[in-house]
Amino acid sequence: MAAKDGGLSLHIPAPKARPGETPDFSHIVIPPAGETPRPAIDTAPAEMRDLAYGLIRVLDDEGTAVGPWALKLEPDVLRRALRAMMLTRVFDNRMFAAHRQGKVTFFIKSTGEEAIGVAQSMVLRKGDMNFPSYRTTSFLMEREYPLLDMFNQNLATADDPLQGRQLPILYSAKAYGFYTLSGNVGSRFHHAVGWAMASAYRGDTKIALACIGDGTTAENEFHTALTFATVYRAPVILTVTNNQWAISSFQGIAGGESTTFAARGVGYGLPALRVDGNDFLAVYAATQWAAERARANLGATVIEMVSYRAEGHSTSDDPTRYRPIDEATHWPLGDPIERLKGHLTKLGEWSDERHEQLYAELTDTITEVYRQADAVGALGVSKPPVGEMFENLFATPDWRLLEQRKELGV
Amino acid sequence: MVQALNSALDVMMERDPDVLAFGQDVGYFGGVFRVTDGLQAKHGAKRCFDTPISEAGIVSTAIGMGVYGLRPVAEIQFADYILPAYDQLVSEAARIRYRSGGDFWVPITVRTPYGGGIFGGQTHSQSPEAVFTHVTGLKTVIPSNPYDAKGLLIASIEDDDPVIFMEPKRLYNGPFDGNHGKALSSWGQHPAGEVPDGYYNVPLGKAAVAREGADVTVICYGTMVHVSLAAAEESGVDAEVIDLRSLVPLDIDTIEASVKKTGRCVIVHEASRFSGFGAELSALVQERCFFHLKSPIERVTGWDTPYPHAFEWDYFPGPARVTKALLRTMENN
Ligand SMILES: Cc1ncc(C[n+]2csc(CCOP(=O)(O)OP(=O)(O)O)c2C)c(N)n1
């Protein structure tokens, strides 16, 4: 429809490049590493607003850790982080291959975002709780959640720890500080605030962390979580992973055209950090800062992790239909594994050979554990007992479930 | 069915500049099930666009546009995700005409894929029709084939009241009778797979008799129409299969006439049983046809559990369970 003379017109955001066009990330402003100040944790939120619009970076282009956010992390800690990130990637690749072989119905990779879950796992303590998203696999990897259980769930074998009730990738691991995942996006984000308020109510020392994607910040729970977190000064870290995409929608559709996701926190009076999410050291330092604030009873922090979803949304997706095929190679913040590897190498604590060796070792491990799960029998070959369908709905089932179970004969 | 729905949208956008389509991944990409494929390229980004991931926001936007005078067609990517918009549908869309004394009204259509059979697990498989049929002021429409899908969607868009349009996603690319071991078939070979190019509509509130029969009336909709037809063949029972097409408004006359003729009634839906739409149908049949009934009304439904990923076919009420119910209802003469 042609606009009438002097009439209004409707704005519809569009990304800079579609398939066949040249990727363009010129809108992503990247300050030099080490430039962003690190305020004391008890600084008033109003005095730290700039942090929501900048980008906290620690690793410079040469792989050196610089500036006030560079913590002194032992090489062993860094190597442990690198290993968990690499394990996640090898695992994800094995799962995608399993999907192609028809062994799993669905899967989601977290390629390019592995630094985030690993750092979160290292900063959180036993008893704390992460309210994750489906791209937080590396958290479980760092905590050494049994790989066999993961495969058994994803393949829905007879040994599936969630008894065949849940989709692949949607884990639940309370003992590992990992809250139950669900297919609906966003719906658990605010639970972290309630959980954190409960910890404060009891006078405990536990803190919570919640993860959400850039696209999902549009859901109600994101906004209610920030509201309640600020009102009750809940000991919680509220993390947005801005990986630039939400299935086929670029982050402008979630409101990223006019401001940052971190800046959402500013509107609620919360301190908000915007962080290079592919820089493990920056992610660790920012999460650590927010955890210190929470533990000191200073309340919640919002963190935007700026990253890039290097692969398709899931096994059901084909990103070449909506973004340039080579967009990932133009992403200016690089790859988190490569960057941490570069840093360790620069420190003289790592090398190409050790890297290759570790990669081979992890590949062997994954191949072997996958083989064990596959031997139990992927969905179609084995599955948990059908009676499990009726279990765990209530603590005690009522007559309906008992009758229906009988009708089905299980 | 995907092409039929796409054609309905295309035809209506062509005819009426006030018709627009939006939802998550609906614009450039054309929808995760491809229902809006090509519409943005043809009609422009202002008329077919992506929205933020907020179901409440999508429906609220549609309501605002609707009261302005447009006829928006909003997509909720999966029916499982419509619940964040529930308050807007129940407390707002459904009541605006009533509470404003006819001053404002909401001519919107909310499309959403529902149902199982694709190994979608708990959150990509549900059939929440009963949470809408229970709400006064909402219409609920569910097609079972491409011809009806196009005609009913056009009728829904033309309707001046809010319509929840639920699309049986297992039927998107071909009929499915619940025999999941069988080779997939496409709509190409199905008589109702033939869809005229241009405009036509299938009025809301008119059921279709998918199979005529003398001995038992099967009431069903969506995917379960195909399951019930298969069960009629497999059981050898001369069943009359009624495809409701719209749940609200409900074609009570067709139901009543059929049950009075056959004297038996089996109700089939994929949603869980307790307080499902079958409960309403059962009550209506009992109230209106009690003295014609030769045997108790049967319900074949999903179990009263969430839709479990690994137990898809143990949960899905397939032809074997419908057959059992048909044979049971025939035991009483
Ligand atoms: C309530 C709800 N609405 C819609 C969907 C469908 N959906 C699944 S993932 C997704 C995109 C999420 O994007 P983002 O939040 O950016 O997370 P990312 O996938 O990039 O990690 C959508 C729309 C859903 N799962 N739940």
Ligand SMILES: [Mg+2]
């Ligand atoms: Mg995203």
